[in-house]
Amino acid sequence: MSKTTLNSSLKYDTAEIMGALYGPGITGLKGAFDRKWVKELGEDIAGLYEEALKRPGGAVGRGPKRHYVEIHPEDIRGFVDLVTHPWVKAVCESVLGPEYKIVEIGFDVPNPGAVNQPWHRDFPAPQDTIKGRRLNSLAFNVTTVDVEPDMGPFEIAPGTQWDDASEFEHEMFPPKEFYSRYEGRAEQKMPKMGDISVRSALTIHRGTANHSDQARPVLVLGVDAPGANNHERHDLQITKKFYDTLPEDLKGRLMCRIVDELEVIVQGHSIEGLMMGEA
Template identity: 30%
Template sequence: MAAEDIRALDIAWIIERADEVRRTGSSLIANVLPVDKIDELNRVFQPLLAETVRIEGEAGNRGPNRYYVTPPFRPPWTDVSIIDNDIIMAIVSELVGADGVFCQLATDTPCQGSQYQELHRDTQSLFPEWEQETPPYQLAVNFPLVDCNPENGPLEMTPSTHLLTKEEALRRIESGEIPVQQVLMKRGDVLIRDVRHIHRGTPNRTDQPRPMVVLGYSRKWLFRPEVEIRVAREILEQLPLRTRKWLRFNPVFNTLEEAEKKEELYQCPTLVGSDLGSGRVGSDYEKMS
């Protein structure tokens, strides 16, 4: 275990980070992921982004010059030091349980000409009629493929808004009671966040894209039809048991070609509805003890 990964064994530190997410909606942790592997992801990502830009044009698929791209679930995207990182998984397990699920691998990239997004949540409340919020049930783990700065489209967040109804949170933001804060991250940093918090993307004013990866984790009982990870059996068989268990509710395909025929298309439910996924569960997962 690398020296920096010793944090994964510090139970008190893990609980502090999880409590920070519960209290503020997020925890920013420095130097978690290997920078050389982040740079390799960026290298293989650029052709995927270029193809999406070619198809979508300047209109983008997340607003002007902003692109949501789902990478194929194969190396280097399946590197367990990234998708099953000890530090990340210790905190995620504290928040949504060690029996949770890994259900999303995607990217969001503002390019030059992008605009401010509307302030929004990435999911609805579990029980909106109750007008109260619950403990965490759905998390996003974000990490950039390039260093973020004030000019290249950093994420903006609003602390503790996951504890409020959306309407009350927006009212307090509008009044200035709750600040809107930029999140500046370096390669290797990770942001673990409760997706109910109010946030937005900002304009990228540079001539270089700013890719941000999102790993989605949920409690085991939460079905998210708008996202899935399409897993080829040959990839699944190469993964450690813990990784396979976190993937257990995703569809399994006999070949990489079958797995990559259809990209997941995620639409934020609170903004524009959602598309139904296949919902298939591969029998491969049933073999695991």
């Protein structure tokens, strides 16, 4: 596992990071973690997913055979490794500034039989982006499997984080007559275990149909610049016992509630329009 450097920007180029996220809207780092670490992450997610499906409101449908589950940071063994990785820190510092905040941790699971999602953004573009032309949030993704073409790869239309959404439904879903634009730009991502990616959730994207017999779980980490307020869609909780074990410089990065005991999360970040029948 890579250890955090004192200054992440010494190792990773700020201009290159900003160019990727302000241009295509997505970038990544291959081999950020070893496969043993990812295998443990996959085990943790599998257990959490099984538990979530058993309780009302434990998972939110993102279309047939597809779920999202928000979790607690201490539910996964590798949380601290992830958020203190020097590349993750460098990306956040470069795009969101030195006072960025971690606001979300969860996972998506496209199961066998999942269908193409509609092209979408994860939420409406904020005024910082519409008027200020500034990105104020990022989403990191870590796959727990080696993605193959038949497993419903993530598909993104680079550069579309700047698209005018005035004709989009809920400011998130472009009308079907716009689809040719996104299909013409579409890139499918096939990361391997150990890779990590980061994107603007405003870049138009979708999950594709999973024709395989294997699920494609992916961890999601949400990070905000000051004032972005995406924490209002989530409920990041950390027990005082776990909080006390965290590195001091990480504690100030967490937009969370400190609790004596973790409370069950009722999934609240439902993306209107992705509810294409029962999950």
